[in-house]
Amino acid sequence: MEFAIRKQALEARRQALAGHLLEVEHALDAPMSQDWEDRSSERQGDEVLETLGLSELEELRQIDAALARLVEGSYGYCQICGEAIAPQRLDLLPATPFCSGCAK
Numbered sequence: 001m002e003f004a005i006r007k008q009a010l011e012a013r014r015q016a017l018a019g020h021l022l023e024v025e026h027a028l029d030a031p032m033s034q035d036w037e038d039r040s041s042e043r044q045g046d047e048v049l050e051t052l053g054l055s056e057l058e059e060l061r062q063i064d065a066a067l068a069r070l071v072e073g074s075y076g077y078c079q080i081c082g083e084a085i086a087p088q089r090l091d092l093l094p095a096t097p098f099c100s101g102c103a104k
Contacts, residue, residue: 010095011067014060020056021053028049059095065097076090080102
């Protein structure tokens, strides 16, 4: 299988996530308002940003693992059963380590 296009897509997504995580970090580091009502609203926004950041960190971890599998030659094969992962599944979830059967 040719994985150059998938590798480019994974690297592009990784770069976009890393950039967005920096933006989230800067937003979370911004000083809080002195007004307590504004501060309450900012805290709610910060909670959303933290949750988004954690989700993006997990996706980064998955992308890094997929890129490592590309280097070692196991990308595109299920990490549980060893069978090839369907190209359609990799189109939808390029960082997935599991075939659809084992993912269930």
